[in-house]
Amino acid sequence: MSNEEIFKKYIKKLYWLTTIFSSLFIVTGGLLVFYSVNPSFFNFKKETTVNTVSVEEDDYDKIExxxxxxxxxxxxxxxxxxxxxxxxxxxxxxxxxxxxxKERWNSTIRWMQETQNLWDLGKNQEIIVNYLITNYPPLEVGRRATLSNIDWYELNN
Ligand code: HEC
Incomplete structure (x- = not known):
């Protein structure tokens, strides 16, 4: 191999190396610019998971x-x-x-704690019992309303 041939070979190698590195440089630069503009594009997998979870949670505690x-x-x-x-x-x-x-709720809760493994409710017990007696008050089934405006009369025998 002559000196000239070896020289040409090196030039060729240098040419390819330069081309490869320049391409990499341009691609990386492009990606970096893209990333800085739109970072969420690159973690699309994570984002779909987050979306699914939040939709499910919305439905989970939906109030209608x-x-x-x-x-x-x-x-x-x-x-x-x-x-x-x-x-x-x-x-x-x-x-x-x-x-x-209130009393019967507290004793039902105590019964569940003693026999059904219900945990200690702490200060939630008062909150729960208040919720129950406010929103589901005892029904006075089978009791007629108190009579009012009655015209009493004397029995004449
Ligand atoms: C650790 C499990 C557990 C938790 C938590 C629990 N319970 Fe119970 N509860 C039971 C079991 C078991 C029964 C009996 C179910 C049956 O008879 O089919 C029951 C029965 C009841 C009954 C019917 C009682 C009766 O006299 O028939 C009511 C009312 C009740 N629970 C209300 C509540 C309320 C209010 C809470 C929240 C503070 C609660 N439960 C939390 C286990 C639990």
């Missing part, structure tokens, strides 16, 4: 016409505490259909 759709409970102060503590073991229907006063 004042009713918490998933459980059927009335939306009011204390709803979250009731949903989180009272719908894990049985349906919320069991809670809704039992209308009790």
């Amino acid at each position: 016409n004042g009713i918490h759709v998933r459980t059927g409970l009335i939306e009011a102060e204390g709803l979250t505490a009731v949903v989180n503590n009272c719908t894990n073991c049985h349906s919320a229907k069991l809670v809704i259909q039992n209308r009790m006063n």
